[in-house]
Amino acid sequence: MIKLNLSEGHSKDISGDQFELSESMEDYVETISQLEDRLKAVRVKNIASALKVKMPSVSSALGVLAKKGLVKYEKYGYVELTEQGQGVAHQVRKRHDILKKFLKDVLAVEENNAERDSCRMEHHISKNTINNIIKFIEYIDRCPKGEKIYLKHFHDYVKSG
Amino acid sequence: MIKLNLSEGHSKDISGDQFELSESMEDYVETISQLEDRLKAVRVKNIASALKVKMPSVSSALGVLAKKGLVKYEKYGYVELTEQGQGVAHQVRKRHDILKKFLKDVLAVEENNAERDSCRMEHHISKNTINNIIKFIEYIDRCPKGEKIYLKHFHDYVKSG
DNA sequence: TTACTTTGTTAGACATGTCTAATTTATGTG
DNA sequence: CACATAAATTAGACATGTCTAACAAAGTAA
Numbered sequence: 038m039i040k041l042n043l044s045e046g047h048s049k050d051i052s053g054d055q056f057e058l059s060e061s062m063e064d065y066v067e068t069i070s071q072l073e074d075r076l077k078a079v080r081v082k083n084i085a086s087a088l089k090v091k092m093p094s095v096s097s098a099l100g101v102l103a104k105k106g107l108v109k110y111e112k113y114g115y116v117e118l119t120e121q122g123q124g125v126a127h128q129v130r131k132r133h134d135i136l137k138k139f140l141k142d143v144l145a146v147e148e149n150n151a152e153r154d155s156c157r158m159e160h161h162i163s164k165n166t167i168n169n170i171i172k173f174i175e176y177i178d179r180c181p182k183g184e185k186i187y188l189k190h191f192h193d194y195v196k197s198g
Numbered sequence: 199m200i201k202l203n204l205s206e207g208h209s210k211d212i213s214g215d216q217f218e219l220s221e222s223m224e225d226y227v228e229t230i231s232q233l234e235d236r237l238k239a240v241r242v243k244n245i246a247s248a249l250k251v252k253m254p255s256v257s258s259a260l261g262v263l264a265k266k267g268l269v270k271y272e273k274y275g276y277v278e279l280t281e282q283g284q285g286v287a288h289q290v291r292k293r294h295d296i297l298k299k300f301l302k303d304v305l306a307v308e309e310n311n312a313e314r315d316s317c318r319m320e321h322h323i324s325k326n327t328i329n330n331i332i333k334f335i336e337y338i339d340r341c342p343k344g345e346k347i348y349l350k351h352f353h354d355y356v357k358s359g
Numbered sequence: 360t361t362a363c364t365t366t367g368t369t370a371g372a373c374a375t376g377t378c379t380a381a382t383t384t385a386t387g388t389g
Numbered sequence: 390c391a392c393a394t395a396a397a398t399t400a401g402a403c404a405t406g407t408c409t410a411a412c413a414a415a416g417t418a419a
Contacts, residue, residue, distance in 0.1 A: 158322045
């Protein structure tokens with residue numbers, strides 16, 4: 038089933054890279070944000086296991102992010118994103134989500150693969166290109182001219198080979 | 199003008215990552231291959247200036263690539279890709295070209311941006327996803343059902359805002 | 360309170376990839 | 390040929406991000 042309900046507000050708020058984070062640091066911020074969504078309190082241990090790194094790597098990363106003002110963090114305590122950190126997380130996660138949905142819903146890339154690829158590509162795609170992806174999705178979604186049908190044909194074509 | 203003459207043999211020969219190269223090493227191989235296309239002989243200096251790094255970085259990279267059997271290289275001499283190196287270069291360049299064309303011709307991303315993004319993303323996209331992109335392009339290109347018209351509409355839509 | 364367990368930090372090693380400075384090799388011109 | 394210049398290498402510093410091992414703090418339970 039092809040779902041194309043993608044255009045809820047995607048076209049706003051993809052603002053620039055004010056913070057110049059490395060790929061790795063973006064992953065930390067993104068992960069912390071995801072953990073904040075599903076845990077009462079985020080701990081070093083949680084981040085480590087989510088990112089499949091060891092705790093000392095997390096400690097070190099938190100030092101960097103704290104210095105940049107993206108996390109609030111006292112030793113041996115809980116980890117929290119600052120308001121700025123949340124902003125960054127928001128952008129990163131949006132990029133990730135859009136990319137993944139595009140891969141799945143437009144390019145017919147299978148779920149696991151779409152997740153893996155969007156994880157890796159999300160760090161290397163420009164604001165500009167993301168915006169065009171958003172427009173593409175909106176275009177297909179909104180236009181009453183049969184684009185969805187063609188997309189469905191494409192998905193069938195991919196499945197059947 | 200939207201050109202979609204993309205489907206010349208793209209669907210073959212996107213073979214796997216037998217060589218496990220880092221992003222950086224992939225860039226070296228790709229660049230050497232491009233330089234071989236337009237220079238009689240490739241030198242450290244050429245690679246350095248193409249990649250905007252200093253010569254010692256190139257020296258060091260060539261050591262790594264030689265050890266992996268991807269370049270033929272004697273000190274103070276010319277640089278040449280081995281047959282294996284050419285194979286890798288072929289894959290990397292194909293990935294790059296497909297990605298770039300997709301960004302330009304489907305997503306209506308402007309030339310410079312498409313080049314920049316494909317440079318960065320080419321290292322992080324799976325074989326699987328590349329194949330779906332190829333299929334998508336072929337689908338649009340081949341199908342007699344008006345997909346191209348819709349794509350043209352989309353491009354106009356992007357341009358006009 | 361004391362001992363045990365879990366969690367986290369510090370110290371230090373290692374890998375990758377970059378750079379600058381110094382030296383060496385190759386090239387070209389008189 | 391000899392010397393000046395260009396090209397390349399080596400040595401070593403540095404940044405990032407990872408890891409292991411050892412130690413320290415916090416939490417738990419008797």
